[in-house]
Amino acid sequence: MTTVTANPSYKLRLASSPHVHSRWSTKRAMWMVVIALVPCMISAVIFYGFYQLLIMAVSVIFAVATEAAVKYFRKRELSIGDGSAVITGLLLALILPPNFSLFFTALGAVVAIGLGKEIFGGLGYNIFNPALVGRAFLQAAFPVQITTWSVPNFAVEGVTSATPLAAFKFDKIGTAVSSMLYGNIGGSLGETSAIAILIGGLFLVFAGVVNYRIPLSMILSMIVFGGVFWLIDGTAFPSPLFQIAAGGFLFGTFFMATDWVSSPVTPNGMWIYGAGIVLVLVMIRLFGGLPEGVMYAILFMNGFVPLINKYTQPKIFGEAK
């Protein structure tokens, strides 16, 4: 404590108001997403073994390395600390099939960061969800490998490596909802356990990282759109509950569609975006050639985000209704 003089010897910071800031930072939000993914990582190891950790590690390492390399060659500041490349790497790994080739994984991670994100200018400038871009590339390049599923550990009798959606679509075989709840089914690393996804996803919603509107819009839309077809023909079309629990729906709902950069910023835009994803998804699942379509549905709607933002600007306070 010193005597106060009119001109203090130390430096005071001059800035325009506000002079305080919330606890939010890009870094904090990103690392919270990483924490939220831990339950899914655990479920991947439980149901498919420790090899899956290698896939995650390779994916993360190559994602981070690609970002670092691009920044280096473009002579930009390193941005690894913000954790976004780690998230992209993790997300990509969690939507790959179990026991996937490590070489292909690395390739996917390079494409995800390189073509999905850095080519647009890096974090904040990409149009499409980078992890999904990586996954879409692998789907196109290695269609067989990426649809080769593994039988989960602790498989109950009759559980095969086929995903519930494929089993239903091609063989009209249903899957117990309880299995889908725990994740004891065929599918991608982090997508199978509904419980693990919900733990992480709800954490993000309640922590305020993820706005509730997109997940809620998607779940309600699935109940409506999926429900309509199910009511029309309950044998040809699966129930909405099955559609929500199966495939990549929940993972996509909480971790992919809610990606800040590639989703709308307006409240109404978020509702429309969520509904749009589900509409496209239901069309692909029920009438397309593929059993699953979350990835394409989200990528498709990513492209509409600028348009959605433009036409859903909120009404300014006090403007005539």
Place this chain on the structure above:
Amino acid sequence: MSLFSKAKTFRGGVHPSEFKELTEKVAFEVMPNPKLVILPLKQHIGKDAKTLVKKGDEVKAGQVIAEPDGFISAPVHSPVSGKVLKITKEKNVSGFPADAIIIQSAEENELELMPSLDPETVTPEEIRERVRLAGLVGQGGAAFPTFVKLTPPKDKVVDTVILNGCECEPYLTRDDRYMIERPDDVVSGLKIIMKALGVKRGSIGIENNKPEAIEIMNRAVANIPEISVDVVQTKYPQGAEKMLIKAVTGREVPPGKLPMDVGCVIQNIGTAIAIFDAIVKGEPVITAAMTVSGLGIKEPKNLIVRIGTPLVDILEYCGGVKEEAKKVIVGGPMMGVAQFDFEAPVMKATSGILVLLDEEINEPVETPCLRCGMCVDVCPLNLMPTKLARYAQLGKLDEAEQLGITVCMECGTCAYTCPANIPLVQWIRLGKQNVLRLQRERQSA
């Protein structure tokens, strides 16, 4: 303050750490005369006051030393007894040099008061005249001469007067203390305002983080059916005029319009006290009540100081400033003005002086916009800060104007929230000035 609180409010907003506990239980203390006072001729929005004294003149406390120039202007009174040292340019709290009268103060103040008026028999004209002569200006920051607000144009019908007891800026506890220490004077001041405007309905809006003030004010208005205490949610910027009107009456002030356009006049708690003092005690505005707080000051206090007291004297009086202090702010942390030294004087509208440390400021690294939409979600006026800031940055003024940049009240909720720590409101402030200039040019063209 539970999640299911039924307190009235508006959509959007944020809840920064309050830090009110530093001073909310500390009663007002009157600071003695400083050695000299610096009195800017402009302590309000409008034209500078015209000086009436010259170097060497002896003045009394309460004496008019500068008279208003034009309708939107306000007089300046000497806050102390003493001698005019010089009339010169001095920088004020905004950092710009401005004409000011500097008075060397005597130890004792010889008060020169106006005659007392009876609040029961005083007429609206007498109220307005007294408020004008007493030099009252709004205490909410803009410092608009108060009597102008008490003189609504003939075509506006005002039916409600709301006293703003929200004090939604963190740290500040001045209005809270006023309500706790002088509840009857607050009510009396409100009644005088209602009388001046010929209004039957009065409300005192208080945020629900001030239970003591709410209880005391409820008791004070218990037998006055036309005045109610409205408890509103603790949320920044609940004290903004548009937000408070929405919470209390449900009415929305349209963009570009004034509270009067929806039949409301808002006055600060401090203004109600000042009006009471001017009418009943005959005292002009010569003191300012304020909160001196922040973790960087040794003894946080609620103080009543002479207008024109340099910041240095006040900080010294409060035990001194810690060396690790990062920001010194006049006003609240959300909308106040940062200082680069302690020379500036307290003005009529000064409501607080804050000394902040790094840990209170909490400034993360700026990153590109992640389009998370949080700024859109929290903006109380439903604007799109991220877009407005971007347009301002790119100089796309037409686009910014179309998106309503001039509606922005610069509350700073967006910049406070932004995870990427983009200076959103700062960009918007710049863009808004540029758009306003464009509009003026268009008009004169």
